[in-house]
Amino acid sequence: MKKNVRHTIIIPVYNEEAVINETYRRLTRVMESTGEPYELLFVNDGSRDRTAELIEGFAESDGCVKLLDFSRNFGHQIAITAGMDYARGEAIVIIDADLQDPPELIPLMIDKWKEGYEVVYAQRSKRKGETLFKKWTAAMFYRTLRALTEVNIPLDTGDFRLIDRKVCDAMRSVREKNRFVRGLVSWVGFRSTAIEYVREERFAGETKYPLKKMLRFSLDGITSFSHKPLKLATYLGFVISFASFIYLVVSVAQRLFNIGVVAGWSPLVACLLLLDGVVLIILGILGEYVGRIYDETKNRPLYILRNKQEVEEAKPEIEVICGVL
Ligand code: UDP
Ligand code: MG
DSSP states (O other): OTTTOOEEEEEEESSOTTTHHHHHHHHHHHHHHHTSOEEEEEEEOSOSSSHHHHHHHHHHHOTTEEEEEBSSOOOHHHHHHHHHHHOOOSEEEEOOTTSSSOGGGHHHHHHHHHTTOSEEEEEEEEEOSOOHHHHHHHHHHHHHHHHHOSSOOOTTEEEEEEEEHHHHHHHHTOOOSSOOHHHHHHHHOOOEEEEEEEEOOOSSSOOSOOHHHHHHHHHHHHHHHOOHHHHHHHHHHHHHHHHHHHHHHHHHHHHHHTOSOOOSSHHHHHHHHHHHHHHHHHHHHHHHHHHHHHHHHHTOOSOOBSOGGGSOOOOOSSOOOOOOO
């Protein structure tokens, strides 16, 4: 079985006991229909429910099921990265466990891959069953990211995509800590195409992306691929200095000609507070980048596995040559 795996499906899971049976059933049905050898690589991201136990149950009767078991919750993007480290297929598909990404699209992705595309991403034409807030914040996020970053990250795509072995190996060679997988895929390049789909409602259970995680995720996306927020300080500095200069000239003129002189402190205090706010925001932005530099220098492993002995890491077949000019 070792060398034979043609397709690997990576499924990050975090507290998904409510859906995992159905996910396994639908993925197996779809993958069997391809008639080619495959593996379902579940990455358990420190679930506190029975998710891991259920997956072990599938693995007992089905040799196509593999489980990577994290020692704690390391996050969705790290779970995908671990999946890539251990995937043995020639084509690798990343899919969410909650069936919002329909597994039935996988054969279409495989067809595109066989046509010669190295990245086939699924683009959401519609999102069902998500709150207006989530849809709106997601739309804003993708557009801001596009405006701020130099890498061409396609709009409205999640991590549901197929990547070729070459792309997987190239991404594995990039070991930055605050990972934003969909940005990295665009960054490594290769020939890509899209297929459109309607994003379904979650089959069961609740979203594992509360607002706090969503914010962290967006910050990772922007700071990993753009320095533009750092330049904000310079632009704002210029605008504010110019405005204060005009204000100064006007105040001096008012004093000299004794017209409309405003008594009291309020405008002054308001201006000072405004400036303080701006300075704090800029310090915050600097802090975000400095924190990330600190994470990189600590050079900790991205994740820790509970069951390291049972699963074998994939060795890159093609050496990816990363040159620095
Ligand atoms: N997930 C994970 N670790 C986390 C959060 C989420 O592995 O810390 C998995 C989760 O089990 C699911 C996928 O990532 O398979 C996407 O999560 P979810 O569906 O909750 O996000 P949403 O679709 O609401 O953005
Ligand atoms: Mg979901």
